[in-house]
Amino acid sequence: MSHIIHRNPRRVPPVAAHATGITITDRDGRTYLDASGGAAVSSLGHAHPDVLAAMHAQIDRNAYAHTAFFTCDAAEQLAARLAADAPGDLDQVYLVSGGSEAMETALKLARQYWLEAGQPQRTTFIARRQSYHGNTLGALAVGGNAWRRQPFAPLLIEVPRISPCYEYRGRADGQSTDDYTAALLQELEDAILAAGADKVIGFVAETVVGATAGAVPPTPGYFRGVRRLCDQYGLLLILDEVMCGMGRSGTLYAFEQEGVLPDLVVLGKGLGAGYQPIGAVLARAPIVQRLRDGSGAFLHGHTYMGHPVAAAAALAVQKVIQRDCLLGAVTVRGAALRRMLREAFGNHPHVGDIRGRGLLIGLELVADRDSKAPFDPARRLHAVIKDEAMARGLMIYPMGGTIDGRHGDHILLAPPFIATEAELAEITSRLADTLHATLNPATF
Numbered sequence: 089m090s091h092i093i094h095r096n097p098r099r100v101p102p103v104a105a106h107a108t109g110i111t112i113t114d115r116d117g118r119t120y121l122d123a124s125g126g127a128a129v130s131s132l133g134h135a136h137p138d139v140l141a142a143m144h145a146q147i148d149r150n151a152y153a154h155t156a157f158f159t160c161d162a163a164e165q166l167a168a169r170l171a172a173d174a175p176g177d178l179d180q181v182y183l184v185s186g187g188s189e190a191m192e193t194a195l196k197l198a199r200q201y202w203l204e205a206g207q208p209q210r211t212t213f214i215a216r217r218q219s220y221h222g223n224t225l226g227a228l229a230v231g232g233n234a235w236r237r238q239p240f241a242p243l244l245i246e247v248p249r250i251s252p253c254y255e256y257r258g259r260a261d262g263q264s265t266d267d268y269t270a271a272l273l274q275e276l277e278d279a280i281l282a283a284g285a286d287k288v289i290g291f292v293a294e295t296v297v298g299a300t301a302g303a304v305p306p307t308p309g310y311f312r313g314v315r316r317l318c319d320q321y322g323l324l325l326i327l328d329e330v331m332c333g334m335g336r337s338g339t340l341y342a343f344e345q346e347g348v349l350p351d352l353v354v355l356g357k358g359l360g361a362g363y364q365p366i367g368a369v370l371a372r373a374p375i376v377q378r379l380r381d382g383s384g385a386f387l388h389g390h391t392y393m394g395h396p397v398a399a400a401a402a403l404a405v406q407k408v409i410q411r412d413c414l415l416g417a418v419t420v421r422g423a424a425l426r427r428m429l430r431e432a433f434g435n436h437p438h439v440g441d442i443r444g445r446g447l448l449i450g451l452e453l454v455a456d457r458d459s460k461a462p463f464d465p466a467r468r469l470h471a472v473i474k475d476e477a478m479a480r481g482l483m484i485y486p487m488g489g490t491i492d493g494r495h496g497d498h499i500l501l502a503p504p505f506i507a508t509e510a511e512l513a514e515i516t517s518r519l520a521d522t523l524h525a526t527l528n529p530a531t532f
């Protein structure tokens with residue numbers, strides 16, 4: 089009997105006993121290929137010797153010192169590195185313990201920025217349907233999935249939501265991608281004007297939408313248009329790169345491929361690559377300067393912020409990514425995996441779309457490819473697929489999604505950057521077996 093409140097109260101999951109490379113072994117000796125990097129976390133795979141060595145060295149030196157009294161070399165060096173590697177004046181760093189904490193931090197930093205600017209009436213964030221920004225109340229309030237929010241309503245902040253940039257489902261037949269993008273930007277401008285531009289703090293979005301929609305990249309020019317509107321109406325642009333950041337898209341930050349500079353960037357997952365819980369907010373220098381010139385301090389803080397061992401692990405992760413040229417590997421292996429998936433499932437009657445950036449790849453499942461009709465959500469296909477995959481020693485990250493009242497199941501693949509082509513081929517083959525078993529007309 090387990091005393092842990094597990095995600096599924098009816099079933100205790102297998103006990104992870106060992107992990108190395110892209111494989112996790114459970115207590116009973118069964119092995120699982122980590123094709124999802126957990127939840128797009130494990131970018132270096134498991135038991136990377138450089139990261140383990142950095143953590144051990146840090147534990148030996150100093151495992152913890154509270155930030156009310158001390159800073160530490162590991163945190164300073166990590167922040168300096170993140171600042172040096174980020175474009176423009178995105179050079180202020182706030183280190184926390186995970187993605188939701190980082191999102192809360194970004195929301196409060198943005199709010200305080202406007203307070204210090206003498207604009208306390210700016211209390212509204214605009215966000216998108218079909219988005220996930222974390223499970224704490226503030227992050228939940230800006231997140232898109234109604235089913236996550238509703239049980240906890242009323243939330244702390246009311247957030248107007250606009251359509252996501254989701255070409256597969258959102259673009260009408262005969263509509264060009266440019267026209268679709270222009271319509272989305274018009275919707276954002278309408279939302280800003282409806283809320284009152286001088287009441288809006290900023291716009292929050294995932295650069296590449298992760299788990300809620302299955303690796304949906306933006307259309308060309310979408311974020312340039314968003315940045316233009318934010319500049320025009322004085323909004324902060326807050327990009328959530330908890331899942332798509334830290335190299336997973338093939339560039340360190342996914343927004344680099346969009347040609348925009350956000351005001352705040354929210355990081356987690358791949359920052360520590362699972363070796364330690366760590367998240368961060370990157371902020372443009374003038375934002376933090378305004379707080380320094382104003383009340384002097386950011387009114388925030390967490391017990392484990394800037395944790396030495398977490399910072400040492402994240403610093404080691406970033407060094408390995410650079411030393412081993414893994415950003416290039418992500419681009420090459422991501423293209424290889426997409427090619428394999430297209431070969432395997434390009435004509436599959438129930439795979440409607442294969443998409444993504446780098447090694448963040450989504451497959452959207454449909455009951456019918458022509459109409460794009462989703463499967464009946466009551467079947468909980470994503471959950472069935474996850475179980476089937478685990479039975480075949482494959483970790484994938486399937487989700488049921490909702491958009492504008494329609495439902496769609498998708499599978500997210502986010503293997504470690506170190507996965508070999510042979511491992512990617514094995515992932516594809518096990519996925520094919522999984523889908524064959526799950527979607528076989530004789531059994532499904």
Ligand code: PLP
Binds near residue numbers: 187191222298299357
């Ligand atoms: N933002 C995005 C885009 C995420 O994918 C997640 C987690 O899945 C979060 C925020 C929240 O991160 P955490 O689970 O570390 O709190």
